[in-house]
Amino acid sequence: MKIVCPTCQKTIDDAPADFEPRPFCSAQCKLVDLGNWLNEGYRFSEPIDELDDGSGERQKPN
Ligand SMILES: [Zn+2]
DSSP, X not given: OOEEOTTTOOEETTOOTXXXXXXXXXXXXXXXXXXXXXXXXXXXXXXXXXXXXXXXXXXXXX
């Protein structure tokens, strides 16, 4: 089974049918994609200025 990872575009030509992180190449890429998806959803609900400052702090909604 051939897999092309949506996150990093890595190709796996001989992945088993029960390949766990499918369609991703690894669990890490799966998490990255999920994180991107969550960030996209968050962005639609309210603007984010504080999320990327690296402090890990988030402004609490009123
Ligand atoms: Zn990948």
